[in-house]
Amino acid sequence: MTGKQDGSAPAGAGGPARRPALLGTAAGAVLTVLAVLAANSGGGTGDPAVAAGTGAGGTTVTRTVEVTLAGMRVRPARIEVAEGTALRLKVTNTDAVRHDLKVEDGPATPLLTRGQSRTLDLGTVTGDREAWCTLPGHRAAGMTLDIVVRDTGAGSAHRAAGDAHGDSTDGGHGGHSAPGGGTGPDLGADFSRGWRERTADLAPAPGGRLHKVELRAAHTTAEVAPGVKQQMWTFGGTAPGPTLRGRVGDVFEITLVNDDEGMGHGIDFHAGSLAPDRPMRTLEPGERLVYRFRAERAGAWLYHCSTAPMLQHIGNGMYGAVVIDPPDLRKVDHEYLLVSSALYLGPPGSTAQVAKMREGTPDAWVFNGAAAQYAKRPLTVKAGDRARFWVVDAGPSDPVAFHIVGTVFDTVYKEGAYLLTPGRPGGAQVLDLAPAQGGFVETTFPEAGHYAFVDHDMRHAEAGAHGTVEVTR
Amino acid sequence: MDTVGLWSLVRFAHVAGAALWVGGQLALSLVILPLARRLLGPEAKDRFTAEAGRRFGMLTGALFLPVQLGTGVAMAWHKGVTWASLAEPGYGRTLAAKLALFAVVMAAAAAHGIAHARHRADLARALAVVSLVGSLGVVLLATALPAT
Numbered sequence: 001m002t003g004k005q006d007g008s009a010p011a012g013a014g015g016p017a018r019r020p021a022l023l024g025t026a027a028g029a030v031l032t033v034l035a036v037l038a039a040n041s042g043g044g045t046g047d048p049a050v051a052a053g054t055g056a057g058g059t060t061v062t063r064t065v066e067v068t069l070a071g072m073r074v075r076p077a078r079i080e081v082a083e084g085t086a087l088r089l090k091v092t093n094t095d096a097v098r099h100d101l102k103v104e105d106g107p108a109t110p111l112l113t114r115g116q117s118r119t120l121d122l123g124t125v126t127g128d129r130e131a132w133c134t135l136p137g138h139r140a141a142g143m144t145l146d147i148v149v150r151d152t153g154a155g156s157a158h159r160a161a162g163d164a165h166g167d168s169t170d171g172g173h174g175g176h177s178a179p180g181g182g183t184g185p186d187l188g189a190d191f192s193r194g195w196r197e198r199t200a201d202l203a204p205a206p207g208g209r210l211h212k213v214e215l216r217a218a219h220t221t222a223e224v225a226p227g228v229k230q231q232m233w234t235f236g237g238t239a240p241g242p243t244l245r246g247r248v249g250d251v252f253e254i255t256l257v258n259d260d261e262g263m264g265h266g267i268d269f270h271a272g273s274l275a276p277d278r279p280m281r282t283l284e285p286g287e288r289l290v291y292r293f294r295a296e297r298a299g300a301w302l303y304h305c306s307t308a309p310m311l312q313h314i315g316n317g318m319y320g321a322v323v324i325d326p327p328d329l330r331k332v333d334h335e336y337l338l339v340s341s342a343l344y345l346g347p348p349g350s351t352a353q354v355a356k357m358r359e360g361t362p363d364a365w366v367f368n369g370a371a372a373q374y375a376k377r378p379l380t381v382k383a384g385d386r387a388r389f390w391v392v393d394a395g396p397s398d399p400v401a402f403h404i405v406g407t408v409f410d411t412v413y414k415e416g417a418y419l420l421t422p423g424r425p426g427g428a429q430v431l432d433l434a435p436a437q438g439g440f441v442e443t444t445f446p447e448a449g450h451y452a453f454v455d456h457d458m459r460h461a462e463a464g465a466h467g468t469v470e471v472t473r
Numbered sequence: 474m475d476t477v478g479l480w481s482l483v484r485f486a487h488v489a490g491a492a493l494w495v496g497g498q499l500a501l502s503l504v505i506l507p508l509a510r511r512l513l514g515p516e517a518k519d520r521f522t523a524e525a526g527r528r529f530g531m532l533t534g535a536l537f538l539p540v541q542l543g544t545g546v547a548m549a550w551h552k553g554v555t556w557a558s559l560a561e562p563g564y565g566r567t568l569a570a571k572l573a574l575f576a577v578v579m580a581a582a583a584a585h586g587i588a589h590a591r592h593r594a595d596l597a598r599a600l601a602v603v604s605l606v607g608s609l610g611v612v613l614l615a616t617a618l619p620a621t
Binding site for chain 2: 027029032036038041107108
């Protein structure tokens with residue numbers, strides 16, 4: 001065979017340069033570099049939030065939004081962009097578990113561990129899109145992000161549908177600020193600056209056998225979930241109302257004043273036995289009455305507004321607790337009171353809100369009036385401390401199954417009787433209360449750590465009925 | 474949810490195919506062909522290299538290419554890639570660059586075969602190396618993409 005050469009023949013055979021391997025490597029490397037440049041084109045790293053158009057689309061505005069994944073929520077849950085904006089999402093997972101974010105018909109992040117970030121380029125946004133975490137159940141639990149094209153004309157159909165679906169905000173009073181995407185308030189967010197939790201500490205019974213208290217009924221706006229303000233109907237300006245405490249045989253003299261302008265209120269103290277007709281009557285605005293009762297028997301008692309419809313009056317916040325100590329109550333290092341209830345957001349008394357009450361679909365379940373408040377402001381005890389948790393279920397409709405993760409109750413007192421005392425071999429995990437019932441449990445925290453407490457109906461726990469006890473050495 | 478699920482197997486086929494093909498190229502270029510040139514007589518060497526190249530090309534076309542294209546398209550569809558999204562900066566452009574480079578690699582491989590048939594040994598060699606280096610570039614871009 002003539003004319004054949006092997007690859008290392010000297011030049012003169014008419015082929016390319018002397019060392020084809022070298023030339024080939026150089027050509028391959030150049031092609032790769034060009035490809036990498038093309039891949040990285042269209043927006044350098046670390047762009048400022050808004051940049052004038054670069055590259056081909058001369059007047060494209062680029063917007064970078066920081067997105068956080070945590071607590072079954074994407075924050076922000078909604079991003080509004082002008083049509084034609086080039087949108088980039090800088091996605092960071094701040095949760096202890098992994099999450100990702102996938103954009104409808106678009107890019108997706110890989111699974112991100114805690115602290116990891118990834119930037120997604122959505123390109124120019126021309127229509128509404130949704131993004132969500134792809135892990136099973138996370139999207140259904142509310143981990144979604146709505147990207148909405150803001151238009152200058154009348155609202156788009158999508159936005160109209162969105163507004164109608166959420167709760168509308170009333171002008172001045174009533175209503176609440178609409179929560180973000182997902183179902184229910186965003187419990188991963190923080191309460192507003194300056195918000196104070198309702199103390200869970202239960203003060204000891206004041207001295208004396210006669211307790212005089214004035215309770216004023218009114219409307220109060222309170223932050224009932226992180227960033228969510230709601231108009232509540234209250235005794236003493238808080239929901240739950242002020243806690244009363246005493247011993248068996250004490251007399252309570254309550255002056256009830258109706259400061260409300262538009263509706264009547266009354267009150268019912270479960271702790272005392274008397275004919276309801278006069279003491280529990282409804283007061284018109286401006287009226288007052290004196291409700292006098294003797295606490296003949298020990299227990300954790302509910303009080304609540306006695307005006308119909310009670311589902312709404314209690315549901316909107318008119319409840320509180322009266323603690324009558326059983327005799328020889330054991331000394332403990334900490335005493336807490338948690339009043340459990342359901343939260344219904346929306347203008348109080350509105351059709352939509354009342355429908356939720358009737359159907360039993362509250363927006364949150366809470367301890368002491370605010371969703372997840374003790375998760376944000378934990379209770380603090382020392383390892384080895386003994387604590388008593390009084391619990392009263394204000395309802396209006398749901399039972400509560402009070403449990404403290406990592407502890408065993410050696411004492412259970414429910415509805416006036418000890419069900420369990422330390423001398424017995426058994427232990428309890430839950431204090432279960434039907435609406436209006438009350439009791440307490442006692443436990444010792446064995447070692448330093450974080451002990452969550454919950455309503456163990458998981459729908460309730462995940463929707464706000466949880467808190468934390470921080471145990472230090 | 475199984476970690477070794479359907480899409481993980483699709484990804485496996487795609488990645489394994491790429492690894493074996495690039496590995497095969499390297500084995501040929503760094504091991505088989507240099508030894509053939511050194512140890513075989515000119516006629517045997519020419520026949521061997523020609524047959525080796527032909528066989529590798531046949532396997533590329535019959536096995537490698539369909540698997541890579543099939544699994545690649547499937548993963549792109551699964552991720553929601555559209556033609557329009559290929560122009561978008563970030564994922565789209567990276568994928569587009571990877572596809573373009575892959576096309577160049579395949580073209581270079583084909584041209585290598587043609588050059589060899591026309592006895593343009595040096596050109597054939599250069600094109601083979603372009604194909605090899607380019608395919609490493611494809612792997613580089615592939616690893617820059619988030620997992621499917």
